Amino acid sequence: MFKKILIANRGEIACRVAATARRMAIQTVAVYSDADARAKHVEACDEAVHIGGSAPKESYLRWERIIEAARATGAQAIHPGYGFLSENEAFATACAEAGLVFIGPPAAAIQAMGLKSESKQLMEKAGVPLVPGYHGANQDPDLLKREADRIGYPVLIKASAGGGGKGMRAVDKAEDFAAALASCQREARNSFGDEAVLVEKYVTRPRHIEIQVFGDTQGNYVYLFERDCSVQRRHQKVLEEAPAPGMTEAMRKRMGEAAVAAARAVKYVGAGTVEFIVEQRASGMEFFFMEMNTRLQVEHPVTEAITGLDLVEWQLRVAAGEPLPLRQADLRIQGHAIEARICAENPDNNFLPATGTLHVYRKPQATAFQRGAVRVDDGVREGDAISPFYDSMIAKLIVHGATREEALARLDEALAATHIVGLSTNVQFLRHVVRSRSFAEADLDTALIPREAAVLFHQQPVGLELAAAAAVAKTLLDEQAQAGPDPFSRRDGWRSHGVALRRFAFDFGGERRKAELTTLHDGALVLAVDGQPAALAFRGAGEAIELQYGSQRTRAVVYTQGETDHVFTGAGAAQIVSIDLLAHAGDAAAEGGRLTAPMPGKVVSFAVKAGDKVSKGQALAVMEAMKMEHTIAAPADGTVAELLYAPGDQVAEGAELLKIAV
Incomplete structure (x- = not known):
């Protein structure tokens, strides 16, 4: 077995690989860019080597620097993780030429499966069904x-x-x-x-089901069952689960054997995933080969949860020349697992990626590393920044239960306990998906998100009244904490006779709302939100607030960031902004004809020039951020007055890209 390996990646997968290596008494070397100098994966490893600038092409894609780092630190092998160089045959070849073991398949297998056209021709010869x-x-x-x-x-x-x-x-x-x-x-x-x-x-109503395969250098192959990855946005996975709902033993065997045939066809070694498109017909399901990912997948933890295996350990053992630890007859499925990808993005704004600092990052209590009730894989800590240079994924939340229903309930509970403040995330969106009829009933296909759009987007699970009550309670608790035990320094409105009235103003959902808090002579509180009064009672319980407002009772956790209170409850989360009634706040005039960058990124191209007439909805420019393209469209009819940037320019969020005279 190796004594030291270098992990040629970052974030949660680098931390994930380091955890298994540590358990196996293997030393690890991290590599990092300028942006990742203080990243979690750097601290997770025994050594770390700086390899370049923040952009991937200046660091994590510079394989010659990675190989130099491996040689300099005495690493015997390189684990590529996923993404970056994990499916780069030139890198795999360079590792071999440098006397380093590439913890992945042979370069020839990567090349054979790396080009979709050639791989499909190869699969056709191997008898694997094709679309x-x-x-x-x-x-x-x-x-x-x-x-x-x-x-x-x-x-x-x-x-x-x-x-x-x-x-x-x-x-x-x-x-x-x-x-x-x-x-x-x-x-x-x-x-x-x-x-x-x-x-x-394009297969209508398709499901995306993939098979985890493993091969060793002795020619042994197994499939570790399937994962359903049908819930997707922008062709990228959102939720993954294993086993696939509705899968029969006969179809599982057919798909597994087809996946092994695909691996044999290219003399595959190590962990790989054969992805299939499954067409749902009245007569049953039929599957077609889509592609093979010649690496470990983001969603591998759900396979680990249902098999009780550590796939990274298998990778290390196979790369060291050992045979597969188990044969096909030894493998069993136990229970059901679901993984949710927690990403820095705004689902209500076409999933635009978000950047910012994790001012608050609280996650559910994790249990066992492999098979357990709850597992969190991440590469960040509270206080870390999510930059525009890399993928938007913050963490993976994995749950395991005896049944799918148990796993679903556990996932919703774990998402409710995930509190992130500082940037937009998809946590609440994931809860909506988990609670949707289609997902709850396993009515799955790749169009699930648009089909359930009415209950997934622009939802407000926490209403104005409860959000305002939580914000007021948090304000009073903070004031009491600042005043201490001295009753004459308290600012909670208590007085020996009569009543006290205190006014609040909030912005909730883009609308200005008002509230009035009345403190009665006996200390009881009445909060009127938009003129509707109800009794308010609360007490602090650690970080949480036990809150009773009218007939509504809940446990809320409120984090204050500037003027904004971020309210988290079991039902969902909301943001409510306090307005200083003493401050002068004039309404700024709307500025017509401005077009601004919705996120930090690079200008790819402009489809117009100064003087062009444009119509509402017309594509004007293309931006690239977090490896994805985004089109900027005209908000109204008009004439292009000026282009303020050139293709290739990096721009900040909110930067004005061009001007339109309307």
Whole structure:
């Protein structure tokens, strides 16, 4: 077994690999960029080496620096994690040439499966079912358009070298094909350095089910069952679970054997995932090969939870030349596991990525490392910053239960205990998904999120009255804590006779609201929110507040950041902003014709120039942030007055990109 390995990645996967290595008494070396100098993964390892600037191309994608770091520290092997260089055959080859073990498949296997077109031709020869499509080398746009017409719409354009939903576009009609192809090629070129694409029939109501496979250097192969990854946004996974609901033993065996056949076809070694599109028909489910990810997957913990295995340990043992620890007949499924990806993003604004500081980061109490009720994999701590340079994922929350229903209940409870303040996240959105009819009843397909949009987006589980009551209670508790035991220094409105009235003003959901707190002569409180009075009672319970407002009773945790109170309850979370009634607040005049960056990132291109007339909804510019493209559209009809940046410029959130005269 290795004595020391280098982890060529960052964040939660670097921490994850380091945890297993520590348990196996293997020393670890971290690498880090300028932005990650104080990152959690750096502290999680025994040694750390600085490898360059904050942008991935200046650090985590510079494999020559990573190999130098491995040599300098005496590491014997390199674990690539996932993303970055994990599926780069040149890096795998360079490791071998440097006398280092690449903890992953051979470079030939990465190359064979790395290009979607070639891999599908290989799978066809191996007898693995394929979706009808065009996987050829000829990339002439006219030919691709003719192939799409032949296949029949809707079709899916996918970057041949891609993954993670990047360089992928669904096209519903022929007249939209050219624009979708150009956008897909541009994103593929920027993300993977290769603009080649393939075109496939777009399966309606598909499920995304993948099989975890493992191979060793002795030619042994197993499949560790399946994961359902159908809940997606922008072709990226949101929730993953194992086993797949509704899976029969016969279909599990067919899919598992097809996945092993795919691995055998390329002489695969190590951990890999064979992804299938599953078409749901009245006669049953049919599956088609989509791609093979030649690395460990983000969602591998759900497989660990239902099998009781440590897949990183398996990776290390196989890379060291040991045979697979178990054979197919030894593997069993126990219980049900679900993983939720907690991301820095705003679901109510088209999932735009968010950046900022984790002023508050509280997570549910974790249990066992492998199979247990609750597990949290992360690479951040309270006080860390989420930068625009890397993926938006903050943490993975994994739960395990005896049944799917038990796992669902445990996941909702764990999400409720996840408190993040400082930037937008998808935690509340995930709770809405978990509680939706489709997910609760396992009515799964990749369109679940748009289908359930009415109950997923722009929801307010905590109403104005409860949010205002929690904010007032927090204010009074803070004032009491500041005053201490001296009753003459208290500012809670108590007096020996009569009543006291105190006024509050809030911004809630973009609207100004008012509240009045009356303290009666006996100390009882009555809070009137927008003129509707109800009795208020509360007491502090550690960080939480036991709150009774009218007929509503709840346990709330309130974090104050500036003028904003972030209220977390079992039902959900809300934000309410206190307005200083003594301050002069004039309403700023709306500035028409401004277009600003919705997040920090890079300007990719402008579709207009000064003097052009534009109409409402017309695409004006494309920005790139956190590896994804975002289109800026005209808010109204008008004429472009000025472009304020050039393609390639980095811009801050809120920066004005161009001016439109309306």
